[in-house]
Amino acid sequence: MAVERPVxxxxxxxxxxxxxxxxxxxxFKVDGGRDGMANVTVNISQDAxxxxxxxxxxxxxxxVPKDTLLKTWARWAITMRLDExxxxxxxxxxTGSDVDELGGYAAELNxxxxxx
Numbered sequence: 001m002a003v004e005r006p007v008x009x010x011x012x013x014x015x016x017x018x019x020x021x022x023x024x025x026x027x028f029k030v031d032g033g034r035d036g037m038a039n040v041t042v043n044i045s046q047d048a049x050x051x052x053x054x055x056x057x058x059x060x061x062x063x064v065p066k067d068t069l070l071k072t073w074a075r076w077a078i079t080m081r082l083d084e085x086x087x088x089x090x091x092x093x094x095t096g097s098d099v100d101e102l103g104g105y106a107a108e109l110n111x112x113x114x115x116x
Contacts (some may be wrong), residue, residue: 007079026074038088042074047096055106076112
């Protein structure tokens, strides 16, 4: 699924974990168009992050710094959820089960990273 209309989002705060389990938490102020500004929190599990990085390494995709990857991934997740639901989400959670085993998720996100 290609990203047709990226959202305009400003990162307000980020809690990026360095080790262990849990979630990276990124909070954005998102332009909702006619609906006005919305606060959206994106939670990305550390397991999903490790899985994605491993897939990107296997595919020999260029290295992306962790903070850049998480910020871009969070914006992409907001856009995908908005396209899916039709309304601005308040919370988006990405877990390891959301990242497929075949590398399609990593390839699609890499396209977004290349455009950024």
